[in-house]
Every structure is written in C-alpha cells, then in structure tokens.
Amino acid sequence: MAIEAGADAIGIVHAAGSPRTVDLPTARALVDHVAGRATTVLVVKGIAPEPAAEAAREAGVDVLQVHGYDRERTGRALELFPRIWRATSPGGDFDPWGEELLLIDSPRAGSGERWDLRALLQRRPSGPWMLAGGLDPDNVARAVLDARPAGVDVSSGVESAPGVKDLERIRRFAAAARSST
Numbered sequence: 731m732a733i734e735a736g737a738d739a740i741g742i743v744h745a746a747g748s749p750r751t752v753d754l755p756t757a758r759a760l761v762d763h764v765a766g767r768a769t770t771v772l773v774v775k776g777i778a779p780e781p782a783a784e785a786a787r788e789a790g791v792d793v794l795q796v797h798g799y800d801r802e803r804t805g806r807a808l809e810l811f812p813r814i815w816r817a818t819s820p821g822g823d824f825d826p827w828g829e830e831l832l833l834i835d836s837p838r839a840g841s842g843e844r845w846d847l848r849a850l851l852q853r854r855p856s857g858p859w860m861l862a863g864g865l866d867p868d869n870v871a872r873a874v875l876d877a878r879p880a881g882v883d884v885s886s887g888v889e890s891a892p893g894v895k896d897l898e899r900i901r902r903f904a905a906a907a908r909s910s911t
C-alpha cells in the first residue's frame with residue numbers, strides 16, 4: 731500500500747506497547763511482500779542491541795532503527811548490524827555516532843505529537859537526518875520547507891485509527907512531501 735503510494739522506506743514496528751507492533755514472522759512476511767521495492771526498516775524500542783540485531787536478521791530487513799539508544803548501545807548495534815538509523819528527540823545528541831541516518835522525532839515516538847522546528851535554528855545535525863513527529867498530509871510540505879531534512883517519516887498522521895494505515899492519506903502525504911523538495 732505505502733509503496734504504491736510513493737514511500738521509499740517501510741517501517742515495521744517491533745516494540746511492546748505500540749498499537750503498530752508486529753511479531754517477527756509477520757515482519758518477515760511484510761519484508762517478503764515488499765520484495766526489494768523499498769527499504770525495509772525494523773523499528774525497535776526498549777530492547778538491547780543483541781536481541782534487536784537478532785530480530786532484524788530474523789525479519790530480513792535492510793535497516794535497524796533504534797529508539798532510546800545512548801552512544802554505547804548505538805556503537806554495539808553498529809557492530810551487530812550493518813545499517814543503523816538512530817532516533818533521537820529535539821533535545822538529544824545530534825552528533826553522528828556512526829549511524830547511517832539520524833531521525834529527529836518527538837520524544838514520544840509514534841504519538842503524533844509535533845515538536846517545535848525552531849529548535850533547529852540553534853543547532854542542526856551535521857550528517858543526514860530525517861524529520862518525524864506529528865507530520866500529516868496537511869503540514870508536511872511546510873515542515874520540509876522550514877526544516878530541510880533529507881527525508882520525512884510518518885506514522886499516525888497517515889492512519890484512520892491507531893495502527894490502521896489509510897491509503898488515501900499516505901498518497902496525499904507522499905505527494906505533499908515531494909512537492910516541497
């Protein structure tokens with residue numbers, strides 16, 4: 731659905747407590763379904779690097795996206811899995827720690843909460859980074875113009891209910907994001 735609508739990467743959430751969490755056999759089935767048409771990303775929170783990397787291998791994803799990792803855990807994840815996207819929040823550390831991409835997200839990932847992009851006026855990441863947090867089809871174009879990220883990530887802003895993606899909203903989001911690049 732998301733690929734058809736224009737997504738370049740597909741995030742598969744494997745995090746206890748999330749309305750979007752899936753088990754590893756389901757994650758594997760999603761990766762097989764994508765079949766190389768987009769970058770597949772296993773999104774983890776609350777698990778240590780070893781089981782996270784093991785889960786990423788089992789799911790067969792291209793990228794492991796880690797939430798809540800400090801520098802030490804990020805370094806360990808990098809030893810265990812080749813492609814790491816590190817999620818941080820506006821008050822977090824933007825210095826590159828070896829990750830392929832930094833995701834600047836609201837402190838409560840997947841909550842749909844926005845954060846104040848003016849925080850980027852004080853400091854910006856020096857490496858490639860992606861914007862997330864409360865984006866939706868109506869605000870993403872403005873956010874891209876203001877923040878100038880390398881990419882955007884969305885979850886609840888393209889859902890009709892928590893965990894239920896909406897094709898029309900994904901289409902509108904992708905078109906709006908592309909219109910401002």
Ligand SMILES: O=C(O)c1ccccc1NCC(=O)[C@H](O)[C@H](O)COP(=O)(O)O
Nearest residue numbers: 745748839840841842863864884885886
């Ligand atoms: O989406 C979740 O439920 C989630 C749970 C635990 C860790 C990360 C999670 N999502 C990570 C993402 O990359 C979301 O797309 C990102 O936080 C943006 O979410 P939203 O503000 O809802 O668009």
